[in-house]
Amino acid sequence: MTEFGKSGNVFFHIDVNNAFLSWEALYRMRELGETEDIRELDAIVGGDISKRHGIVLAKSMSAKKYGIKTGEPVVSAKKKCPSLQSFEPHMWYYKERSLELMEVFQKYAPVVDQYSIDEAFLDMSGTYTLYGAPVAFAHKLKDEIRDTLGFTVNIGISSNRLLAKMASDFRKPDRVHTLFPDEIQEKMWPLPVEDLFYVGHSTASRLHNLGIHTIGDIAKTDFNVMESNFKSHGVVIYNFANGFDFTLEDRTEAVQKGYGNSTTIPYDIKDSEDAYHTILGLCESVCTRMRRDDVQALVLSVEIKDSNFLVKRHQRTLLSPTDVTDECYEIACELFDELWDGSPIRLIGVSANKVTDGGVRQMNLFDMDTHDKRKSLDNALDSIRDKYGSGAVKRGSFLTTDKKMDKYDR
């Protein structure tokens, strides 16, 4: 067998260990000058207990020992651990850390697909001659992130995204794990069904009722039984349990054809202003990458996934190709408005396709003037960011939404 990574697909899934707690710890030490590291305390990051919606977003290792769970009300967490210290989240700071992390990824990986604020898939296929064996390189990358950014990650490695994602979830923190197809039986099948990607609480309890308790049990269950009990979702998890990753593979192709970015939101988005804010961040990242590569896109599409995992997509061909953030943002918001029926959203994606080389832009009489102004704004923002880092300047709407979210959380 040839050595892994010399040919064929190589995917990394990189996941920040306890992201919100780690980033809040950095915020308090670096921005507020506090000396205590909240990772060492009985601590959580969560909302205000005087508000009903105050829930635990992250917990320290010692808080976890009291049985505190992510998503439970802060009030009930405090009952479990009276000495518990609760810190309100600073999302703007976390977003900056997230951007910094994605920049490290983009330095090395040909294709980076951000999956949520603290996770990304890196398509490392074909990088053997650049970086050597993938597993050894992953160790270097993990150490670089820890030593330069001040927080730790887990890296999962495999020949497809699903297995890489499963692997990054093995023992934490600060570790590299592999889950190659020939390791599935030994490393993945003994795990409880709850650990399988896309198996939520209700699916898990229905599986248990059928006597299916481990991922191996799913893999060995008759395909037709899975399909008749769980419909298309059953087909997906049956394939996942056997290590086949068709849904996530489709994303790779979509990403390679154009420039795409999507984000899974840690809470359900229910109003359009929050959605627009997310869309702006996505357009910013997609357009920045296009400008870096000196290309422009003719087709823009928006994808949303609701809390039942139902995915909807909508796209539009533009009058002339663009790489301008504000132009993409306006169109993406229109696409979103046409697409959204008001149900809670878990994921939003924006992608730019039919990419052409930059340079000569076809004349579009309707937007010529504003296009040039916006283009020079983008160029100015890009050069400031190149010099001072991604957090150096923010667009107006980011600032107002951050304020709004702060108020909401307080």
Ligand SMILES: [Mg+2]
């Ligand atoms: Mg994480």
